[in-house]
Every structure is written in C-alpha cells, then in structure tokens.
Amino acid sequence: MLHSAALRRLAGKTQVVVPGETAAAGQDSPRTRLTHSLECAQIGRELGQALGCDPDLVETACLAHDLGHPPFGHNGERALDDAATSCGGFEGNAQSLRLLTRLEPKTFAPDGSSVGVNLTRACLDAVLKYPWPRRQDTHSYGVYDDDRAVFDWIREGAEPGRRCLEAQVMDWSDDVAYSVHDLEDAVQSHRLDLTHLRDADERHALLDLCVRRYLPDCGHDELDEALDRLLALDYWPIGYDGSRRAQAALKNATSSLIGRFCRAAEHATREVHGTAPASRYEADLIVPREIRLECAVLKAVTARYVMAREGADILREAQRTVIVELVELIADGAPGTLDVSLRADWAEAADDAARLRVVVDQVASLTDSAAISRHALLSTR
16 A cells, blocks of 8 residues: 555645645645545554554555545545536545555456455455445445445445444544644644634634534533543643744644543443454444544634635635536546546446546546646646
8 A cells, every 4th residue: 555656646635735835834744645644544553453453454444545535635525526426426435445446556357457456355344434325314425336346345244334343443543633633733834823722702613613514413512621621631732832842742732632532442442342352343443422522623623723714715716616627628638638547447438427437537636736737738728
C-alpha cells in the first residue's frame, strides 16, 4: 500500500484546507490527506493490536480508507456526486474499493483484467466503512453497482450491514485522527483563538453547529458538559503564541487527547467482550458516549473556525465549478483527454453511463493542483 501511486497522490489532496493555503498564516505544513492517512494508520495499528486484531491488516485499512477521495476534499466529493448522477453517483468510500480492486495497477487475473492491488478478503473487508450499496436512508455507501461482484465476494458469510472489528477500529481511528489533528492545525494557523471556547456566545454557536452537523439527537447540555470536560483537562492548551514552548504544549495536548479517546474505546470494549484477543466478527468496538461527544465537539471546532472561515464559500464554489466543468470537458474530448491507463476502460464501456464512470475515475484520481491545471488546459482548447 505504501508503494501505491494512489497513496502518494493524497499528498496533493485537501484534508481541511487546501495544501499550501496556510503558508501566509505562518503554518506551511498543515495536514493533507496523506499525512492524515499516515497518522490514522499509526493510531489504528496500536488500538487494533491492543484488542487482538492483526496490526498489519488494520494499518493497511487505515492507509487505504481515503484513497478514493477526489480533489478538494468533501466539497469535491459532493460536486463529483452531482456530476455523476447518470452513472449512479460518486462516493469516496465506494471509489476506494474500486481503486483497490480495479484501478490501481499492480496485479492482473488470468483473463487479463485488473484486480488492483490484490489485497486479501479480510483486508478489503476492513476498508469497508459502509458495507452496503447506495440506498435511500443514507448518503454514505461502500460500493457502486458496477463493483458488486467483488463486494459480494468480500462480504461472503458476513452479516449484512455489519462491519468487522478491524473496520470499526479504522473508522474510530479516522475520527480520532482528524478531530484532534485538525484542532491542532486550526490553532497553529491562528484560525482558532482558544479563549473563544470559553465565551458564552461562541460556545452556543459552536454547540448549535455540532448538533446540526454531527449529533441531531443530542442536546446542548450534554455537549456543553463534553466541552467543559475537555477544557478542564490539565493538558488542554491555554493559549498559543507560536513559541517553541507553546508548540510543545499543543503537541502534548494532541498526543494526550488521542490516548484519551483510544484508551476509552479499548477499556469499554474489553468490559463488554472480555480480555481475550478479538478480531473480525468476534467483537464490536465500544466507544463510550461521552467520548464520542467530545470527539464531535472537536469536529465542530474545525467546522466553525476553519471550514467556515472568511472566503471559504467563494473558494468552495470555485472548486465545484472546476469539478463539474472538468467532467464535461474530459467527456467531450475522450478518450484523448483521458490518461492512457483509462482509455481501454473507455473503449470497453458498454454505454454512456459506463463511459461517464471512466471519466469520473479520471477526475477522482487527480490532485487539487492537477485538477486546476487540467481544467485550465482543456478550457483553452
């Protein structure tokens, strides 16, 4: 997995802010999709191993979980979903499965078809954050109709909709990694003044956002208590002035929060399932509600102070325009506008929907800068 081109491309894909965007604010190394995936893998490996999972399997799942994300993060994902309506839509997790089992060139079947990176059934199952096809009750899903054969092989014998323990560990590690590290990035880039979290009006706005975006069934009182618990931690950073001492304190807070969230899950899981090593479908990961609430509050902090920053709406609209127009421009000029590796897929496509799926594969593979450059190039033709 470490040697795949798809993983390397994550270095040029948005995590929360566009790569390089925070340099003017004095932070020239914010998280990208690649650094997030590496950090997620470290967290997942240790938590999975503590529970008895195969650490290599969990680490691989964590490295692979974001491979299908398109340029511009979740904003690009929504735009590409709109552009792909006539071929069944777009979902980053379903794209990850497609990439692992078809698009990433490494291994071929005897009939000449690509089988992607040729991972084991257990490893692919661990990548399935949403082990179901597209359905009406949720926007998230893990497989396109076109990839149902390999999905059914992966899920053979598994209870429908149930995730294996390794997938649950990957998912929680993902939440922990981006909630804590995005908080660190927000502070380092001076987008978040930590004193704002103690202001009554700011707290109300923050918790209201948390309810709307992450926890519609949760009241302000519970979230207020969760924020109070975080602020009362003896390692919670008091302020940040960019000094080495402040940087060290912030790093200590990051490490301690990750430990808090992971240890709570490990202990709660052992209380329910016992101390024997567990893997696959022998147990479910148990995360205490109060810990989930604390994690959700941290997500809301990033959403309020980074994603909703001044000028972000204008930037996101420009990104959506690039994605939608790029799909049209590549489709109009295909197969010549496709990478050589995708032209055979275009030639073998049975209909317009299948050809559009190949175009979507192309756009999804691009880094942020490559999407902007290719859009500019094709727009001038």
